[in-house]
Amino acid sequence: MKLPKLQQHKELKHAVDAKELYRSLGLNTAHWAKWHARNIDSNEFAIKGTDYQGFTQWVNGNKTQNYLLSIEFAKKLAMQVKTEMGERVRNYFLECERRMSPSITQQPAVALPQNYIEALEAHLQAVKEKTALEHQLQISQPKIDFHDTVAASSVLVTISDVAKKLNMSAQALNVKLIELGVYDKRRLPKKVFNHWFLQKSYGQMKLTKQGRDRNLITQAGQIYIIDLISEQMKLVSGKEAV
Structure with a gap:
């Protein structure tokens, strides 16, 4: 090759x-x-x-x-x-x-402590940074565990199921998914997942017994949508506060 x-x-x-x-x-x-x-x-x-x-x-x-x-x-x-x-x-x-990428030897040199006071201050700063990192990890760990568990699941959910977790209506969520490019805009008003969304195993399209298309979201897709829209809502609320 x-x-x-x-x-x-x-x-x-x-x-x-x-x-x-x-x-x-x-x-x-x-x-x-x-x-x-x-x-x-x-x-x-x-x-x-x-x-x-x-x-x-x-x-x-x-x-x-x-x-x-x-x-x-x-x-x-x-x-x-x-x-x-x-x-x-x-x-x-x-x-x-x-x-x-720059090698380690090309990185700027860190100034070494010149006396006992500077060494003590550097040690104290390192302890503070380590403590802050451990605290942040404790806060984030439940979310990480939840994401890992959900992503490993093979259960499929509906748009309505995801909308409820976001305190939105299914209609409002569908509008957001159109804006975010989850649905193929060329196929509207029919809601068809875009190729990239299906390729990432975020969603599946199945036929009902009546022959109608049914959009289903995988657990990995649920995490993607909830995280994306939640972050978007934070940005919007932040702008409104300003």
Whole structure:
């Protein structure tokens, strides 16, 4: 397998050729146009100029679309391909990032205490920081345990179930999910989960006995939605307070 080469780029710093990445992942070259349209052009979590930059090129007399990707974005695309080649490419990018990160010897030196008083103050500050960290961990641990337990569960819940936990109506939650891109806006008014939401195993779409679509949320999806909307509510309430 030939790994994609890194190249210098003014905005992206170290860029990856998208077509080289595509070939390295062992994907069908005939599906390139469909793949880049779905994973790059229509990717709601990819920012043009930060994660990628598009350009056209001529190959064998044919005009084709290509992209330069940031290492971070290229790594995410590789992670979506759940094959051995996808894992190898992902590890390759991780190693590239590790080698490009500043080494320990390049970090600024910490000033050493010059006398007993300074040493005592430094020790006291270290104790304070450790105590504060342990206290924060105690506060966060119940939430961490809850998230781990819920995420491991295979139970599916409805939109109404999630809405109740947020003290919202199912209708209001659906409006939020449309705004956040959980639903495919191109399919409205029919509520169809976006590809990325299904791919992350956040939700499932099933048919009822009457042949109607039913949107169900996995436990991992429930955590994602509750955390995201709760954080959004905090931001809104904070702005109103100001």
